[in-house]
Amino acid sequence: MQIKAYIKQPYPFYYEQLKRVFLLLCFLAIASFIFTYLFEPFIVNIEEHKIDNFWIMVIHSVIPIPVAFTYFFLLKKSIKNIENWTLGKEFLHLAVILLLIGFVSFLIRDFIYTNPDNWSFRYLWEEIRNTFLVGILLLMIILPLNLHRLIIKHSNDLKKISVTQQYINDVNATVQIVTPIKEENFELNIQTFLYAKVDSNYLEIFYDYSNTNEKDLKRLTLKEFLDQLKSYPFIFKTHRSYVVNLNAIESVSGNAQGYVLYLKNYSKRTIPVSRSKIEEFNQVHNSLKNQ
Structure with missing residues (x-):
């Protein structure tokens, strides 16, 4: 019940300004590339590569931009009441985006790898799993921390004001x-x-x-x-x-x-x-x- 109440917490709808969303996606793509390039978190078989590994990392970092931007564009069009946006809805839609990114990464495997099993369920699962492993930081750490930060910030702002009295008395007009x-x-x-x-x-x-x-x-x-x-x-x-x-x-x-x-x-x-x-x-x- 505590988890249910937690995910129903109101959360800001950040996707109204699409230009800002695009810039954020570009920043995340750069951060994703740097992380993958420096730490190489996934095992790769160089012999199966049709192109240099550097460009494969670039492709996987850039793919989320058009996928996520298109999703956010359609989401903005479909959401009529952003005041009802919650942390749970944010989790859900970001998870759907990660799923779509993993699926698109699977669809382009033939352009990157020579492996004859590119279209197998194993590699579909692998692409989706790897996408979620990269995105889990956003879902499980950044969102709750941002929620906590905003609540504290707005609660502190409230301490500066008091609304226990009327602003103007005897209004009769x-x-x-x-x-x-x-x-x-x-x-x-x-x-x-x-x-x-x-x-x-x-x-x-x-x-x-x-x-x-x-x-x-x-x-x-x-x-x-x-x-x-x-x-x-x-x-x-x-x-x-x-x-x-x-x-x-x-x-x-x-x-x-x-x-x-x-x-x-x-x-x-x-x-x-x-x-x-x-x-x-x-x-x-x-x-x-x-x-």
Whole structure:
């Protein structure tokens, strides 16, 4: 049960910026080549080589770049809600990538080796096994260490702030929100507004009315909504899909993805603060607290 809870820990989704992913894959390819060249961890039969062993090591180091980049490209397209990304999902998808790399390495054996058994199950297993032996460092050591590092970092950041009091007291205002469709214009009560969340082409807006939660669905973008609330600095965009009323925060905790906000009188959902928004969140909090 502890392992199950551990792999369900939130984990950052690092694959949104594909340029950065490509550069990281190039770095890993170079590191893999240097490691293989210096330590020669696998037994090789030079007599079976069609090309020099140096170039074989180069090929095996470069193969992961197109395989992993294509996988990450498709993964980015298919993932709709990155806030649900976990350590377990990271493990699973990286393991699938290692499996694919091993399989591709098996498919090119005929271009590298003269062995008549190139297409045997033995060599398929060998290529997959060797790929996992190289990648096990990433799966079993780096990922847990990075998770632990991020949790400590965000928890330490939280010690610098306190959200036990309202940012601005006695807020009692109603704002006329204009939508692209004039008939759908509406009034937003700042006092009862909890948060808003993107839902496809709509915006879900949540309220707290005497401990009873209600939701409205409006044809409005998050940017259009937020632009009309600029005069209320405590209405804050915590994530690319969320805007929250900072007055509604009851408590904050940290995880590897950033902060997690718990709202007063609302237990149905926690609100994420993405890693890229943490510094701005802290600055807004401190400036409001000092007003």
